[in-house]
Amino acid sequence: MHPWLEHQLYLTRRQFFGRTGLRLGSVALALLLGDKAQAAAAGERVFPPLRGLPHFAPKARALIYLHMNGGPSQIDLWDYKPQLKALFDTNLPDSVRMGQRITTMTSGQARLPVAPSMFKFSQHGQCGRWVSELLPHTARLVDDIALIKTVHTNAINHDPACTFVMTGSEVPGKPSLGSWLAYGLGSESNDLPAFVVLTPNWKSKAAAQALFTRMWSSGFLSTQYTGVALRSVGDPVLYIQNPPGVQPTNRRALLDTLVQLNERNYERLGDPEIRTRIAQYEMAFRMQTSVPELVDISKETPQTLRMYGPEVEKPGTFASSALLARRLVERGVRVVQILHRGWDQHNNLPSDLRLQCEDTDQATAALLADLKQRGLLETTLVVWGGEFGRTVYSQGTLTATNYGRDHHPRNFCMWLAGGGIKGGVCYGETDDFSYNVVENPVSINALNATILHCMGIDHVAFRFKFQGLDQRLTGVEEVHPVTELLA
Numbered sequence: 001m002h003p004w005l006e007h008q009l010y011l012t013r014r015q016f017f018g019r020t021g022l023r024l025g026s027v028a029l030a031l032l033l034g035d036k037a038q039a040a041a042a043g044e045r046v047f048p049p050l051r052g053l054p055h056f057a058p059k060a061r062a063l064i065y066l067h068m069n070g071g072p073s074q075i076d077l078w079d080y081k082p083q084l085k086a087l088f089d090t091n092l093p094d095s096v097r098m099g100q101r102i103t104t105m106t107s108g109q110a111r112l113p114v115a116p117s118m119f120k121f122s123q124h125g126q127c128g129r130w131v132s133e134l135l136p137h138t139a140r141l142v143d144d145i146a147l148i149k150t151v152h153t154n155a156i157n158h159d160p161a162c163t164f165v166m167t168g169s170e171v172p173g174k175p176s177l178g179s180w181l182a183y184g185l186g187s188e189s190n191d192l193p194a195f196v197v198l199t200p201n202w203k204s205k206a207a208a209q210a211l212f213t214r215m216w217s218s219g220f221l222s223t224q225y226t227g228v229a230l231r232s233v234g235d236p237v238l239y240i241q242n243p244p245g246v247q248p249t250n251r252r253a254l255l256d257t258l259v260q261l262n263e264r265n266y267e268r269l270g271d272p273e274i275r276t277r278i279a280q281y282e283m284a285f286r287m288q289t290s291v292p293e294l295v296d297i298s299k300e301t302p303q304t305l306r307m308y309g310p311e312v313e314k315p316g317t318f319a320s321s322a323l324l325a326r327r328l329v330e331r332g333v334r335v336v337q338i339l340h341r342g343w344d345q346h347n348n349l350p351s352d353l354r355l356q357c358e359d360t361d362q363a364t365a366a367l368l369a370d371l372k373q374r375g376l377l378e379t380t381l382v383v384w385g386g387e388f389g390r391t392v393y394s395q396g397t398l399t400a401t402n403y404g405r406d407h408h409p410r411n412f413c414m415w416l417a418g419g420g421i422k423g424g425v426c427y428g429e430t431d432d433f434s435y436n437v438v439e440n441p442v443s444i445n446a447l448n449a450t451i452l453h454c455m456g457i458d459h460v461a462f463r464f465k466f467q468g469l470d471q472r473l474t475g476v477e478e479v480h481p482v483t484e485l486l487a
């Protein structure tokens with residue numbers, strides 16, 4: 001469209017009256033920006049929570065979400081089913097499947113042979129939790145962990161399942177969990193974003209599902225609440241360094257001029273995204289100092305680095321990301337999301353799953369222990385899980401030493417630890433085939449309601465008006481926090 005004609009579209013009656021009102025609004029915006037600059041200089045919060053939030057005293061002030069993208073096998077890690085060994089290579093009974101849908105990747109198989117886990121399980125902690133040999137480091141901390149065996153989802157394919165677990169809806173366009181928290185609770189850091197995303201590499205070299213930005217998008221909320229993804233290669237943020245010859249004072253003068261230009265646009269158009277743009281320019285300027293300091297781990301003690309494992313000093317590894325997660329929440333970041341790919345094991349599960357656990361187990365346990373020894377675990381909620389589980393039957397050829405597993409949405413395992421969570425708890429139970437929930441099902445939205453509760457938020461009252469509806473992270477169906485998990 002021609003720019004002049006596009007401009008005329010704004011000269012409607014509504015826009016005319018809006019513009020006259022916005023002349024006072026521009027003055028208010030200038031005052032607001034001045035207040036934020038003064039607040040930052042005084043060490044006060046630049047982005048405080050919404051009025052009235054939190055709804056009640058929170059147990060957790062920060063969230064670290066460890067997403068194992070692809071769907072970890074609950075049967076091989078947490079849901080111990082020793083009786084399956086006697087049923088090796090027998091057909092999955094129809095009475096267990098009960099006609100439930102399966103993916104097209106296995107629906108054409110002549111049979112669905114039962115594949116018991118080939119990994120050994122043993123009991124750990126005072127709670128006596130059964131844990132796979134693949135998770136020896138996490139197993140030592142089971143008394144700090146609340147395990148849920150009965151999480152279930154509506155989606156059977158990765159994209160809608162990931163969208164559902166991260167946004168509470170299979171329909172794209174909704175805000176992610178991290179964005180909701182950034183919107184409602186603001187940020188305790190003036191120099192780092194409220195919501196940071198890390199996407200480490202993985203060892204198995206197996207094909208992995210794509211990561212869509214909707215998993216950390218702000219959806220219909222302002223884009224200032226979108227997660228900021230730190231890069232694993234090169235500078236964590238593009239253009240974080242000034243070009244040669246550009247001094248910080250020059251950059252500051254440039255931003256001040258951009259603010260003035262954007263204020264004029266806001267006065268003319270009233271687009272709230274212009275206000276977001278101004279705030280993001282300011283945050284980018286502050287990140288030029290805060291991000292290099294964040295990723296400089298040279299002052300970490302040798303003991304701390306050893307705890308996270310040999311790959312902690314390699315940028316882009318899960319171990320490096322886990323340490324950065326601790327450093328981020330230590331600096332007041334509200335939400336850190338680590339998305340580790342490669343957990344979609346349709347074949348070669350025994351070898352690939354072992355590599356995935358080698359990537360993550362030691363660093364996950366180190367993160368919990370590190371937070372605990374610093375007194376941060378009491379106020380930091382840590383969540384671990386994927387978008388669905390894996391089938392008890394083998395996809396493709398089953399042998400004594402190799403098998404694959406298809407997607408399984410009916411039940412899978414997730415765990416929580418830290419702020420507001422009762423350690424050593426195991427909630428829910430599955431049938432003998434880890435195929436159906438037999439006790440205490442937990443929906444994705446009930447899990448999200450529990451996370452919000454730990455952060456001091458009543459999920460029913462936490463709403464945003466959009467398209468004529470009071471939108472919620474937890475959807476429109478009635479759900480409740482899982483109180484049995486709460487300390």
